[in-house]
Amino acid sequence: MHVFIVGGSDAGIAAALRIKELEPAIEVTVALADRFPNYSICGLPFYISGETSDWHQLAHRTEFGDIRILHDEPVTAVDVDRRVATTRRPDGAETLVPYDKLILATGAVPRLPDFLTVNAPNVFALHSMEDAFRVHAAVSSQDGLRAVIVGGGYIGLEMADALTRRGLAVTLLAKTTTLMPTVDPEFGVVVERELAQHGVAVRTQATVIGLEKISGLSRVVEESGERHDGDLIVAATGVRPQATLAAAAGVELGIDGAIRVTRRMATNRASVFAAGDCVETWHRLLERGLYMPLGTTAHKQGRIAGENAIGGNREFGGSLGTQVVKVFDLAIGRTGLRESEAVQYGFNPLTTDTEAPDHKPYYPGARPLRIRITADRRTGELLGAQILGDWQAEISKRLDVLATGLFHRMTVDALLDLDLSYTPPFSTPWDPIHLAAQDWLRTSRRQLRRGSTPTT
């Protein structure tokens, strides 16, 4: 059997590795559009910042056993009926590759505003290794540079951090009211403060409408008329699924143009599976597909696509959109639904915001953290959680306790029963998670007693 995988980033390589783990005799080919198999795209900001000195370190792995890797060999067409893929070799020649099973792991591409084009010499995206090399070279070219970042999501935030570390004067423009729209505005303003404290000029509700070229630099124009000069313009305006190959092959697309897949990662076409940033992702809580490209999800989906392509029958457990970002000295994470999403999907949410020290204050180094708990007023069911605090306050894995609770659809009340670890340097006898749950329950009871349902 020959499994042909289009794309060699997280999902594609995870699929290939899983197949080889289960059935070493199966022939596996991975076709890459570039020459960087399984690089950590999430690591690009740290390469730019200099925290990661050598880009080679970004490779998740460099050994692929007997998986056949085709470098710089994009797949230009697939004939699903005849099970043949067409690739374009580095020398330009087209090759036909017959296969038994196909896995599409074509990833995503930057979603840029019309007037921003990464072909312009000083406009940059940050999605591929080549992007990273371009930014790195530009940043290293001279001192005193100014950067304008368009986009207030986590990539924009990480780039603001990275470019500030490299000594650039950074302006960040976000179209949203607060930064990091994946968390509630109450946390977004803290992130904004963190950026400001490190010298980043932040503008929110900034709708960028154009780009002017002025002798070697670019000027970003806001709808308001405000203009921002930059030697570098970094577009961190999100991504969209790379699904043109799939569409041309007759594979059905769904939300946001992502490939429609079952929880088995099967497409509508026989013998064609898909995984990663190019597919719809099953949301565990909402029990429906959404477009939520995340590296963690890509690895999981790729592994399942690989297993099922060779006859397995595993279902993807679903995503909760669990995510964490480090911005300067702050860690911010979220899992499940934020308040406005919970409303949007028909829940009746109550969200509380609890501050607690990360560990007993009598032990040195205690720092306050904040936990937001979103749960349904009627059922008490946990819908989502957000945590924010010092980056060394175990924010990420504390969030994961809540993500694990959410995975099991726990109520807020049941969180109190969790037997979590405690020693004064690491926690409090009731962990901040417990304290946040108690806070939610108290607030909920108080509001019930008053017969009102205001939002906090």
Place this chain on the structure above:
Amino acid sequence: MHVFIVGGSDAGIAAALRIKELEPAIEVTVALADRFPNYSICGLPFYISGETSDWHQLAHRTEFGDIRILHDEPVTAVDVDRRVATTRRPDGAETLVPYDKLILATGAVPRLPDFLTVNAPNVFALHSMEDAFRVHAAVSSQDGLRAVIVGGGYIGLEMADALTRRGLAVTLLAKTTTLMPTVDPEFGVVVERELAQHGVAVRTQATVIGLEKISGLSRVVEESGERHDGDLIVAATGVRPQATLAAAAGVELGIDGAIRVTRRMATNRASVFAAGDCVETWHRLLERGLYMPLGTTAHKQGRIAGENAIGGNREFGGSLGTQVVKVFDLAIGRTGLRESEAVQYGFNPLTTDTEAPDHKPYYPGARPLRIRITADRRTGELLGAQILGDWQAEISKRLDVLATGLFHRMTVDALLDLDLSYTPPFSTPWDPIHLAAQDWLRTSRRQLRRGSTPTT
């Protein structure tokens, strides 16, 4: 209604607070044998070490609202039929206190070998604030002191750390083959190495049989004949439930002499509840009572005893024995059953040991951690987990993800579906938890294929 609570440490105060939270009008009295309500006993080693400079900081709280606190007023008897307790006031007078509901939160007392008595001038336990003051005074009395710690459990380890920080020459004697018998020997030896690297002389399999007095110091005598001189002898040989009052009142005792309670924290006597280090604790996985005194459990049980004493009907969710300790630069934690316990309780466990970096090595500061997964070979059900690593590698809350999985009786295979947070500074796309689960599954499959069931 009047609720009378015997004991003002974690369980007693948690009960009192819960009652006042639910029904502020109910009268609540807490009788203390000393004058330190709700102090953090877990913090004593850090007060000794100097990391916590002022003992007053150890108070979990100092405000108790209208909860009536009786200081230095031990309860000498309870007439459960007539609902009257007898206390001995600081002036020696006995008082009769009528009550409607009684909560016993009498805690534990050190379990000392016969020849060790804390009345001896240079022998110390570390269980109460008074103990801590004695040790603190002794340690501060002069330079160049030698300490001998008897006991290799977590208090012994924390004291070895604390006394070393204070400049003492420390010898630690443990009767077990490896230190910290709550984790597998493979981790115990790492703890031993950590102590040795910081200058602690460690002797395992050391059965202490006596104590000799020699002009101002004590000499601890091992069965082997080996002798260890110490200016301070610290007994960290565990605790036993303080249940004499309960027994005298006709309250049934169970395992290890602990008060037998239902999951509602009710005893066999009407209107008498009990919680904390004096009771049997329901083990969530084993579904039976065990004696497992832990502060986190005491808080939870106290809260439930308070709620149920005034008419509530909440059940204790059960303990998994989740525990973490910091020893010098190392954090070690465990939840659920270790390998030998799993065997003891009739499971057919397989334990694997996985090393992984705590976060992507291309981001500075990555450190290896080790995860041991114990699960049943037949069912794949997770039975326990242990983690060890640098104290800043989010060991404690990573352990709690596994504790939360164990709470829900997950299989190892299902752990792979958990949507955990990732960014290069905090984790890897597959968190070390996922990697440990994959390792367990691979090992299990390999052994199944070979038809053998060796232990690792």
